[in-house]
Amino acid sequence: MPAPLIEMRGITKSFGAVKANEAVDLSVAPGEILGLLGENGAGKTTLMNVLFGAYAPDAGEILIQGQPVRITSSADALAAGIGMVHQHFHLAPRLTVLENLLIGIPGKAGRIDRAGGLARL
Structure with missing residues (x-):
């Protein structure tokens, strides 16, 4: 197991x-x-x-x-x-849940890598 x-x-x-x-x-x-x-x-x-x-x-x-x-x-x-998505008052307001999870994970050119994040799910 x-x-x-x-x-x-x-x-x-x-x-x-x-x-x-x-x-x-x-x-x-x-x-x-x-x-x-x-x-x-x-x-x-x-x-x-x-x-x-x-x-x-x-x-x-x-x-x-x-x-x-x-x-x-x-x-x-x-x-x-x-990763952690905090309670609503801790979220970046204009980002999706996935984007909030990806904050702090290096992406391409310093931007959020949505496709890479989805691929990791």
Whole structure:
């Protein structure tokens, strides 16, 4: 059985006395589509911000295709093949979802490479 495409093990993230995530495990297999559901304040966005390098976890590890990775910035996440479309107020307003995902990935002549992005899907 192949390793999960993305795996988060024991992710814990606190903000002062508030634990946003406590020992969270998440696994996504190749080709799998996953939705995170929960009430406001449940820690969904915090967990994704850890995966995308916006926050450093207090504990836990991230694996990509079974290999441990250290993600300390969005550049690290992008280099590992992880993109993130933020909630609506973080989006570039005139771009599509695909174009928002491609921000930060070098394209031809410094422009967004839509065709290359679609080919990678």
